[in-house]
Amino acid sequence: MKGYTATLDSGEAIFYRDRKRWFWLLSVLYPLQPFLGIWLHAETGNEAWLLLPLALGYVAAPILDWLLGEDENNPPEAVVLQLDRDRYYRFLTYIVVPLHYVGLIGVAYWAGTQELAWWSFIALAAVAGIASGLGINTGHELGHKKSKLERSLAKIVLAVPAYGHFWIEHNRGHHRDVATPEDPASARMGESIYKFALREIPGAFRRAWDIERERLERCDKPVWSTDNQILQSLSLSAVLQLGLIIAFGWKMIPFLVIHNVLAWWQLTSANYVEHYGLLRLKDQKDKVERCQLHHSWNSNHIYSNLVLFHLERHSDHHAHPLRRYQSLRHFDDLPSLPNGYFGMYLLAYVPGLWYRVMDQRLLALDHIDGDLDKVNVDPSKKKALYEKYGQSQKLQAG
Template identity: 65%
Template sequence: MTSYTLDHPTLGHIEYRDRKRYLWLSSLFMPLFPMLGIGLFFVTGSQWALAVPLVFSYGVIPFLDYALGSDTNNPPEEIVPQLEEDRYYRVLTWLTVPMHFIVLIAIAWFVGTQSLTVWSVLALAITAGSYSGLGINTAHELGHKKPLFERVLARIVLAVPAYGHFCIEHNRGHHKDVATPEDPASSRMGESIYAFALREIPGAFRRGWAVERERLARLGLPVWSPRNEILQSYALSAVLQGALIVAFGWIMLPFLLVHNIWAWFQLTSANYIEHYGLLRQKEANGRYERCQPHHSWNANYIFSNIVLFHLERHSDHHANPTRRYQSLRNFDDIPELPNGYYGMYLLAYVPWLWYRVMDRRLLALPHIRGDLSKVNIAPDKREAILARHGQVAGVTA
């Protein structure tokens, strides 16, 4: 196992080994998991086998997160520069990009060449969309990095779910406005995931285009320019998905529609749970305080983190956006989710259960302690929330 060492002038000899070094390969191969369902179909002849990847994602992974528990280990800060320069970690993200293309094309081929029930096609479209949603996570890791090569790879992989505006919107919009009422990608207390999706998906689209229009204007270029990074990704989406329609016929139209929408909804699901109800305070100058670790919900669950490039250490990511996944840290006294992302998605899909679990957890946070003035509340739910929690929170309507 690779060891990172440093002789520090005051701390002495420091040695660190990343115990998850080779477990990170799981993030590389996770997008290929839908192929297991197709393989089992050819072995068993049963179309039920096609649902295995969905059962794994939404059933097995939450159980493994519960069973394996959390890892709160942090690399020593003195070692982080060595850790971030280790090419192994970034090559894993590079190699993940073609995996997303391979899987979508393979599933499209299967749908277009096999005699399947409508339900099987729907299950495969959702499966493909779920794992193409991981492509947005890959783009999330790559799109924050300084090397142009990695940022180009981010645009390329976003072509799979046809979500080419993500990096522009996320980096220059969401990170600026996160945990404020102005951010369409930060969910509010009392807002269901379905209401959030109707606000977040079009809101992010509009903000992404507005930010890119401004960038191009500064360069003296029109928005419909070959240098428009959103259009570059969309063009590749059109080529990819258009080729699938030509190759496999009309069945690709509903298949790709469901695939794209479900992939987008996976991003929406992540955004929903990552900042639910959290609020940055305004300073005397009218600006919002700098984003801190306690402005994001964090999770240290071992399994889902190793298949998501440490996405769940979201608190450090927002405080330090360019930090690479292998170096992201855990902090004490920050908002902690009670399960990994896949388990929290299931919880969010049942709003009354989500509110029952998360609202009390939100109000109990050390930096909130029941003070509703420190919570990002859905405007249309404010009166009901104040009536329900105001006495406990020390706030009156």
């Protein structure tokens, strides 16, 4: 297995092997799981197999995270440059891009050409959408890089679920505003994921559009032009999705609606758990503090990190947005989630349970120490939460 050598400042020579090197292939293969269900359906004739990817995502993944546990290993800083330059890692992110096209077209073919019960048709659309949600994750990793190739691939893969604005919205909007009440992609304490989705999905699109409009104004170009990067990606989405409607008929319309919404919902779920309640404070001049490691929730659960290109090491990602997935680090005493993202999504879908688990964790963080003034609280829940935690006097004083 490939290894890296480096010399530390102390003069000591070190040798490092990335034990996860080949396991990152899971991030490449994971989005292909709809084909597993289709293959078993084709072999047995039993449509129930089409539900298998839902069981893998919502049942098996949280259990595997729980069973396999956490991995706190970091690569030594001295080899990070070599790790970043190792083309193998970036090659994996490149090859996932066409696989997402193969995935959607393949599942659409099956949904469009087989006699399916209504429930298995919906399940296939949902499974395709969840896989394309993983495409947003790949677009996220690629879109943070400086090279033209990686940025173009980000826009191409984001076109699959018609979410091309994400590249601009996330890099230029979310990273700038993260963990502030102004950020539509940072969830507030007391805000259910359903309420959050209605704020996040339109809010993120508006912010992306505004950022791109301002850029084009500076360039003396109209916002409705071929230079608009959001429209570029959406045009590709239109070609792909209209092509599927032409190829497989009108039933592709409900299929694609479900597919797109489910893909967006995956991103909404990730955004919801990544910054719930965390708040960057303002100084006396009303200036927001720089994003710190404690402004993101993290998970070191090994299985879900391996299928999500290390997305769950989120604090390091926000501190160093260009750092490549293989080099993202664990730090001690970070806000940490009790399971990987897939398990946390399930918890988030039952808001009462989510609040029970997460509100306590949030208030127990060292930098918050129970003080609701240091929490990003949903304004409509503010009075109730301050009363619940015996801090009403702060509202009167404020």
